[in-house]
Amino acid sequence: MKEIGPDKRKTGRPLSFDREVALEKAMLAFWASGYETTSVADLTAAMAVNAPSLYAAFGNKQQLFLEAMQRYAGDRHMMEVALAGPPTAREAILGMLQGVVLHFTGETTPPGCLLASAAATGSHDAEPVRAALAADRRAVRDIVARRITADVLAGRLAPDTPAQVLADLVVAVIQGLSVLARDGADRKSLHAIAEASLQSWATYEV
Amino acid sequence: MKEIGPDKRKTGRPLSFDREVALEKAMLAFWASGYETTSVADLTAAMAVNAPSLYAAFGNKQQLFLEAMQRYAGDRHMMEVALAGPPTAREAILGMLQGVVLHFTGETTPPGCLLASAAATGSHDAEPVRAALAADRRAVRDIVARRITADVLAGRLAPDTPAQVLADLVVAVIQGLSVLARDGADRKSLHAIAEASLQSWATYEV
DNA sequence: GCTATTTCATATTGATCACTACGAAACACT
DNA sequence: AGTGTTTCGTAGTGATCAATATGAAATAGC
Numbered sequence: 317m318k319e320i321g322p323d324k325r326k327t328g329r330p331l332s333f334d335r336e337v338a339l340e341k342a343m344l345a346f347w348a349s350g351y352e353t354t355s356v357a358d359l360t361a362a363m364a365v366n367a368p369s370l371y372a373a374f375g376n377k378q379q380l381f382l383e384a385m386q387r388y389a390g391d392r393h394m395m396e397v398a399l400a401g402p403p404t405a406r407e408a409i410l411g412m413l414q415g416v417v418l419h420f421t422g423e424t425t426p427p428g429c430l431l432a433s434a435a436a437t438g439s440h441d442a443e444p445v446r447a448a449l450a451a452d453r454r455a456v457r458d459i460v461a462r463r464i465t466a467d468v469l470a471g472r473l474a475p476d477t478p479a480q481v482l483a484d485l486v487v488a489v490i491q492g493l494s495v496l497a498r499d500g501a502d503r504k505s506l507h508a509i510a511e512a513s514l515q516s517w518a519t520y521e522v
Numbered sequence: 523m524k525e526i527g528p529d530k531r532k533t534g535r536p537l538s539f540d541r542e543v544a545l546e547k548a549m550l551a552f553w554a555s556g557y558e559t560t561s562v563a564d565l566t567a568a569m570a571v572n573a574p575s576l577y578a579a580f581g582n583k584q585q586l587f588l589e590a591m592q593r594y595a596g597d598r599h600m601m602e603v604a605l606a607g608p609p610t611a612r613e614a615i616l617g618m619l620q621g622v623v624l625h626f627t628g629e630t631t632p633p634g635c636l637l638a639s640a641a642a643t644g645s646h647d648a649e650p651v652r653a654a655l656a657a658d659r660r661a662v663r664d665i666v667a668r669r670i671t672a673d674v675l676a677g678r679l680a681p682d683t684p685a686q687v688l689a690d691l692v693v694a695v696i697q698g699l700s701v702l703a704r705d706g707a708d709r710k711s712l713h714a715i716a717e718a719s720l721q722s723w724a725t726y727e728v
Numbered sequence: 729g730c731t732a733t734t735t736c737a738t739a740t741t742g743a744t745c746a747c748t749a750c751g752a753a754a755c756a757c758t
Numbered sequence: 759a760g761t762g763t764t765t766c767g768t769a770g771t772g773a774t775c776a777a778t779a780t781g782a783a784a785t786a787g788c
Contacts, residue, residue: 488698
């Protein structure tokens with residue numbers, strides 16, 4: 317239920333900030349310091365938006381996080397399309413993991429993955445946020461599993477290939493890469509880990 | 523610099539709680555809800571120890587966490603000894619991963635890994651805690667790498683086996699298993715993921 | 729200029745944060 | 759019983775938490 321096009325109000329004082337820019341800054345703040353451990357004061361400072369304006373524009377802290385999370389994750393349908401490009405599932409997922417490594421080690425962004433690290437644990441109040449993050453992980457897992465299954469059906473992987481398990485492994489490795497990136501691992505190391513994790517597939521290649 | 527033996531004070535009101543039991547309860551609280559997101563009020567409730575007694579016994583929240591973390595991690599030298607038991611590195615590490623899966627899915631403990639999830643992100647104040655957790659991951663990585671190298675030197679793995687990369691992968695998979703366990707994955711799934719991750723080694727077996 | 733509408737900045741809300749001052753209580757020793 | 763020592767429970771400390779009440783400021787239409 318999103319408004320189509322820019323809001324063309326007729327009257328009233330205009331917004332003093334760009335909503336998209338402010339959301340981007342909020343995303344970076346959550347990325348750097350997590351959901352519960354980033355205070356609203358941190359957010360207003362990072363976004364250059366006063367608290368009342370923040371609440372008017374985004375609802376509350378949780379809704380702001382969920383919107384920032386959506387912006388970070390992007391359109392998961394696009395991920396599925398991207399995975400369909402390369403000729404084999406292994407190449408597709410290797411490319412995906414290489415992109416992930418670059419993303420986790422960007423020089424202008426915090427290390428690691430916002431989705432992996434923002435709410436690993438937390439209070440009872442943060443349960444909806446953890447649920448949303450878990451749901452996104454399941455979505456990625458399912459997309460990866462479908463890509464693997466496509467190769468199985470096309471005869472490029474053995475019929476007994478455990479697509480679900482390999483997809484789970486891909487998600488697990490992504491979470492692990494995020495942790496290691498936060499610990500300071502360099503791109504070369506992370507690329508090597510990603511590549512090594514895909515050697516599990518050798519067993520099933522026909 | 524630890525006191526040897528139980529403290530045999532001569533005078534004064536006796537402690538009303540068992541220090542070890544209280545520490546265990548604190549560990550479980552941090553395990554369930556993380557470092558910064560577990561409040562001192564949560565801790566005093568879980569430990570059944572009033573705040574002044576908690577500070578007298580453990581210093582402050584950060585010191586209590588570090589002590590709880592040490593209790594959770596156990597003696598890393600014991601891990602090295604355990605890994606030396608099985609005849610091959612692969613069997614040793616598969617056994618370790620199987621133990622990890624059981625640990626992350628215990629019925630009387632929170633899901634996942636305390637070390638992986640307690641401080642994935644956080645404020646600047648929690649930096650010492652994150653550093654301690656990262657140091658422990660590096661220690662585990664080095665222990666695993668040494669076990670792999672031992673097999674390389676013994677001729678059980680190819681001379682060009684990238685021990686460091688495979689050890690990093692093991693650590694990454696453990697972090698990922700913790701996330702999936704928190705997301706509600708069952709033991710069977712996690713065991714399958716752990717086993718699949720070790721198929722990467724097939725390339726290097728002589 | 730005037731009114732209606734919307735956002736702005738200031739200042740504040742009660743709740744909770746980590747942490748502690750203080751005096752009563754519980755022990756060992758004489 | 760009396761004294762010294764240590765821990766106990768109560769009740770707070772100032773700081774910070776997420777979220778807002780309030781009124782001035784800035785626009786569009788008239």
